[in-house]
Amino acid sequence: MPTQIIVLNGGSSSGKTGISRCLQAVLPHPWIRLGVDDLVDALPPALLDGAGIAFGQRGEVEVGDGFREVEAAWTAGIAAMAHAGARIIIDDVFLGGAASQERTRAQLGGLAVLWVGVHCEPAIAAAREIARGDRVLGMAVAQAELVHRGVSYDVEVDTGRTESLDCARAIAAHVV
Amino acid sequence: MPTQIIVLNGGSSSGKTGISRCLQAVLPHPWIRLGVDDLVDALPPALLDGAGIAFGQRGEVEVGDGFREVEAAWTAGIAAMAHAGARIIIDDVFLGGAASQERTRAQLGGLAVLWVGVHCEPAIAAAREIARGDRVLGMAVAQAELVHRGVSYDVEVDTGRTESLDCARAIAAHVV
């Protein structure tokens, strides 16, 4: 079955967005990009706090039930888009490691998913976080290894060693 | 049945985004905002041309089959989000007027939808397009009346006469 969804999992500032743009450029079919950042942008102010998702001053992210409910509906919607024929690159951050992957796997049940680990050494991700200038400092280090705990992948890339476009090419070779 | 989806239809620069943010602020439950602009942002470069969606230098928008296919999957996904419990404000531009509404109505079948017409006099929308500075000039005038042709609404607002927050309150009174 042809790949329907590509899940890129990696910590903040690991380079997922750059890779997803490059994937759009190198893959022969049209793929659309949707990520947890898009969900956060779509949320009402009332969910940008403890009941929803909150970003602390040292890079910690706290997620409440209110966010989890909306996120589940969001992922159900992405699954429906894929069932309806759209090819989708999901840019995600598995804060719960293996448990997050299991939850996502269940939500994407029946779809052909390519699981991609986007690694980046904490020190390099932290440096890129400073260079971006649009993220709370500390998220990169806090998430760099945490998000990969117990997660299994079809392909893994390291943006500290390989440019985004080459990472994308390596991933594209696994898209069927 | 409680309202599950609010569809805001209006031309470019008619003020839909402002109203949708205000709706998020005044409605008691959490609503998420998703619009055609989010779909366009998610597209690969290959669909930002004649086969997909193209924005001409005088404000004309040309939509091809490639875009229509992805858009249908996108809307199917939004419907699934709503079926899964999310409350969604859709920010749309019915370039095909009544035909666009019929297509959307079919895609959202079985859901409780509140249809909202967001009007704005062409001259005022054109002036706001200049003030925004991030849109091709001409879209506002080209779309201001076109998008409402033959469309039927549950509630209509005019952002040329009423501030966004008051428009949102008028709409919120129809959300059940």
Next chain:
Amino acid sequence: MPTQIIVLNGGSSSGKTGISRCLQAVLPHPWIRLGVDDLVDALPPALLDGAGIAFGQRGEVEVGDGFREVEAAWTAGIAAMAHAGARIIIDDVFLGGAASQERTRAQLGGLAVLWVGVHCEPAIAAAREIARGDRVLGMAVAQAELVHRGVSYDVEVDTGRTESLDCARAIAAHVV
């Protein structure tokens, strides 16, 4: 002497940026837009706190000596641009009212300045602040009247009653 600088003074969300874009569109010569927001964007993280400029959670803005020093150099630079022939629209917020105007007037000494008051009722500015979605709520109300205290103008506009483009035309009529 032809007008060299247009200073737009108004509270947050009063509509200064929209007016300045419209001024660029309606004025016959090229004018460049520079505002206090551009200065804030240019600052290092170390000045985005108590020693520099800090934005509180209820819309209050605290300005320290570190910011005042950089701001004085910034304004000296804008004055030099105008002396060198550039026409400049400054988008400012006189948190100190008349005292801010006097300081600015001294810094722009020798230049032909058009002083413009951009008014907007606090309730309307607060509503627009919600509609924008990118500002801390409370700034609009906190600043709406404060910034005009004791300030004298060549022309005044009210964006709650007049669209940005028409405000710009009214201002443009005073540019010589």
Next chain:
Amino acid sequence: MPTQIIVLNGGSSSGKTGISRCLQAVLPHPWIRLGVDDLVDALPPALLDGAGIAFGQRGEVEVGDGFREVEAAWTAGIAAMAHAGARIIIDDVFLGGAASQERTRAQLGGLAVLWVGVHCEPAIAAAREIARGDRVLGMAVAQAELVHRGVSYDVEVDTGRTESLDCARAIAAHVV
């Protein structure tokens, strides 16, 4: 004399902005960032064409007299900011190579300037241009080597081999 201005010269997508943010983080004093992109953002629509600055569909940049005039006033203003005590990081693209440097050197006369060459192999810059997704493709390759022709530097860095933060530390070691 202590360094008053740091000029970063490099082609589009060579990584100047990331380095300048990192410089702000590692330098002990407050430095403000201003670049040619800020000038372009400040321009009226009338200067975003042949008479001003125009960006072609294949990455070529055409600069007319209208832009040169405003740019000269802009640089005079930055020089004045530095004379008034501000420390400034300029992010520039010397499309004219050595001639651009000579013009800038004259405009910054009397100031202590640190000249920094930001190199990046054309292929890597082109890949990053795809990953960014907000630039016309082709600018990176067109400018990568052109902007360094005949330019002399106090320090040179290569973002294809060194992360932005480490480039910034290497540059900071030359700031006196």
